[in-house]
Amino acid sequence: MPDSAIRPRKEFGKTIAADITHRLREEIIACGLAPGEPLRFDVLRERFGASFTTLREALTALAAEGLVDAQEQRGFRVAPVSRQDLVEVTDARVLIEVELIRRSIERGDDDWEIAVISTLHRLKRIEQRDPEHPLRDPEWKIAHRQFHQALVSACGSATLLAIRAELFDRAERYRHLSANFRPRPRDKAGEHQAIMQAAISRNADLAVQLIEAHIRSTSDNVATYAGHLLDAE
Amino acid sequence: MPDSAIRPRKEFGKTIAADITHRLREEIIACGLAPGEPLRFDVLRERFGASFTTLREALTALAAEGLVDAQEQRGFRVAPVSRQDLVEVTDARVLIEVELIRRSIERGDDDWEIAVISTLHRLKRIEQRDPEHPLRDPEWKIAHRQFHQALVSACGSATLLAIRAELFDRAERYRHLSANFRPRPRDKAGEHQAIMQAAISRNADLAVQLIEAHIRSTSDNVATYAGHLLDAE
DNA sequence: AACGGTATGATTTTCGAAAATATGATCTGG
DNA sequence: CCAGATCATATTTTCGAAAATCATACCGTT
Numbered sequence: 001m002p003d004s005a006i007r008p009r010k011e012f013g014k015t016i017a018a019d020i021t022h023r024l025r026e027e028i029i030a031c032g033l034a035p036g037e038p039l040r041f042d043v044l045r046e047r048f049g050a051s052f053t054t055l056r057e058a059l060t061a062l063a064a065e066g067l068v069d070a071q072e073q074r075g076f077r078v079a080p081v082s083r084q085d086l087v088e089v090t091d092a093r094v095l096i097e098v099e100l101i102r103r104s105i106e107r108g109d110d111d112w113e114i115a116v117i118s119t120l121h122r123l124k125r126i127e128q129r130d131p132e133h134p135l136r137d138p139e140w141k142i143a144h145r146q147f148h149q150a151l152v153s154a155c156g157s158a159t160l161l162a163i164r165a166e167l168f169d170r171a172e173r174y175r176h177l178s179a180n181f182r183p184r185p186r187d188k189a190g191e192h193q194a195i196m197q198a199a200i201s202r203n204a205d206l207a208v209q210l211i212e213a214h215i216r217s218t219s220d221n222v223a224t225y226a227g228h229l230l231d232a233e
Numbered sequence: 234m235p236d237s238a239i240r241p242r243k244e245f246g247k248t249i250a251a252d253i254t255h256r257l258r259e260e261i262i263a264c265g266l267a268p269g270e271p272l273r274f275d276v277l278r279e280r281f282g283a284s285f286t287t288l289r290e291a292l293t294a295l296a297a298e299g300l301v302d303a304q305e306q307r308g309f310r311v312a313p314v315s316r317q318d319l320v321e322v323t324d325a326r327v328l329i330e331v332e333l334i335r336r337s338i339e340r341g342d343d344d345w346e347i348a349v350i351s352t353l354h355r356l357k358r359i360e361q362r363d364p365e366h367p368l369r370d371p372e373w374k375i376a377h378r379q380f381h382q383a384l385v386s387a388c389g390s391a392t393l394l395a396i397r398a399e400l401f402d403r404a405e406r407y408r409h410l411s412a413n414f415r416p417r418p419r420d421k422a423g424e425h426q427a428i429m430q431a432a433i434s435r436n437a438d439l440a441v442q443l444i445e446a447h448i449r450s451t452s453d454n455v456a457t458y459a460g461h462l463l464d465a466e
Numbered sequence: 467a468a469c470g471g472t473a474t475g476a477t478t479t480t481c482g483a484a485a486a487t488a489t490g491a492t493c494t495g496g
Numbered sequence: 497c498c499a500g501a502t503c504a505t506a507t508t509t510t511c512g513a514a515a516a517t518c519a520t521a522c523c524g525t526t
Contacts, residue, residue, distance in 0.1 A: 014305050015479065017293070041508070051481045053286040056509080060250070060290050064297030066392070072247050073487060075508060088392040095332055095393075159299070159321040160328075163396055248509065274478070284511045289479080306517060308478060 020050050021058040028067045028078055029169055031176045035081040035229075039068065065166050067173070083223065083230045086174055090219040093167045097215065098208050100152035100160055105204045108154035113200055119147040120196045127189055134188075135179040141172075147192060151199055151211075175218065178226035253283050254291040261300045261311055262402055264409045268314040268462075272301070298399050300406070316456065316463045319407055323452040326400045330448065331441050333385035333393055338437045341387035346433055352380040353429045360422055367421075368412040374405075380425060384432060384444075408451065411459035 027033050044055050059076045062068040069079045104112065123143040127134065134140040145168070152164060191214050198207035223230070260266050277288050292309045295301040302312045337345065356376040360367060367373040378401070385397060424447050431440035456463070 017479080018305060042506095052509080053289070053482095053511095054480060056286070057290055057293050061293050061297050064294050066395075072251060073508070075488095085392070088390045091390060092392050092396070095328070099328055157321045157324060159318070159325050159400075162299075163325070167392075250509080275476095285479080286481095286512095287510060306478070307519095 016050055017054050017057045020048050020054060021061050023048065024058055024062060025065070025067060025169065028062070029173045029176065031173065033078050035078050035173075035177070037078045039076040039078060041075075066170055081174065081177065081230055083227075086219060086222060086230065089167055089170045089174070090215060093164075093171060093215050094212050096160060096164050096167065097152065097211055100155040100157075100164060101199070101207050101211055102204050103155035103157070104152050105199055105202050105207060107156055108199075112150075112154040115150040115153060116147075116196055116199055119143065119150045120192055123147050123192065124189060133179070135176060145172075147196075151195065171215075171219070174222045174226070177229055178222040178224075181225040182221065183225075249283055250287050250290045253281050253287060254294050256281065257291055257295060258298070258300060258402065261295070262406045262409065264406065266311050268311050268406075268410070270311045272309040272311060274308075299403055314407065314410065314463055316460075319452060319455060319463065322400055322403045322407070323448060326397075326404060326448050327445050329393060329397050329400065330385065330444055333388040333390075333397060334432070334440050334444055335437050336388035336390070337385050338432055338435050338440060340389055341432075345383075345387040348383040348386060349380075349429055349432055352376065352383040353425055356380050356425065357422060366412070368409060378405075380429075384428065404448075404452070407455045407459070410462055411455040411457075414458040415454065416458075 024033075033039070039059060041052055041055060045051070048055065050058075059068050060070070063070040063076065067079050069077050071077065108116075123140070123146075126137065126140045126143050130137060130140075134144070148168065149165075152161065155161065191210065195207060195210045195214065198210055257266075266272070272292060274285055274288060278284070281288065283291075292301050293303070296303040296309065300312050302310050304310065341349075356373070356379075359370065359373045359376050363370060363373075367377070381401065382398075385394065388394065424443065428440060428443045428447065431443055
């Protein structure tokens, strides 16, 4: 008999701290918490319904991921954004993602091909349904993330995948930052399609070239349309 | 008047949590806490003199760095070691360090050259003094770390430097693991000297080649002399 | 004896109060 | 009127007790 008739305290079998970490991460990436904004415990306590120490644990984890800035004895704040940081994240992503694509193309088996094709398929479906503002659609965000994840998933290095994931999150925050000012999304569907085809046909050089262009053009877009937000800090 | 006549509660103006994080990191790297060993709070509480939540915060931070393994609802343990992990860390280090050396050689100014030369000088001094078991000498460890840090310090990317630092720590733990079984340290002094010269003379290709060989041979050494520790887990 | 379920003890996880520290306002002497 | 010290308030940081969860030994049934 389910005596938890009142309500489930946490999302899923995890700890509350892990749950809060996840929710805070999403909120920071989506810029629901603005870059540089102070993260006061009273406010967080009310918003997330957890105690001081649990929140502190979550913030510490996010600080290690580069999404939160811990200022000793003076609390936490959302990691600030800057042109320099955007350039660094972009460069690091290119360096690592290019390497992982190469390895995945070399090592990927049938399951990998299936994952790449099916995640792209789902992404295109969602884009057809509502082609207007993809970043505002949580489903699109997840599908987009999963497609790029699938591309590199066969690289064979959990270590590099973890690093890649952190950089992807940091980059996604910048995309959100510019989403409100960008007039209209460019033709991402075509780019994704081309990347998929290059990967599946094991054309590593082409895939690498396309991925690098994809990452850099996204970054340029952010710099163009959110530039005024990057200098102010 | 120093009324803290009893004793200073923490290392330095930092928070206790940050201090514990630092001490725990050092201890794990030095294998004072063995790979895979459970990290029970009662034990840690006694050893480090901090409360549950403070320790929890430190462990969470180290989990994000890959030195601690967090098992939901079942506590923490020192991150296990394995051949696979050693290979991953080595590969990731080569990928990143090679890139950072290139950038540093391209961008490094006079101060960078001075830092490289002087950190190597100090390292050699310490090696002369006691050439036997360098890893057991805390001063050698610090000097060694600072030399390698100096080499890449001019790369211009704080993001990549942070990633590099984490990987360096994880690799250093493997070095400690094999230190007890390695008959005698190979000629690291010569290797460091050659790397320094290649860097200062701006011979990027040579420096990259030497660094890669340096990293890989260290890793091979670990696999050879600590192999029996890597399969057991 | 083997199996499944239950109670017991050990351990982790969470909480809110209390201590420590920073921030900001007020006062004093120059 | 300004600079520096002093106090009051706001906020973070730390603590140990209490709740939740997991591991294990025990017991009854087949």
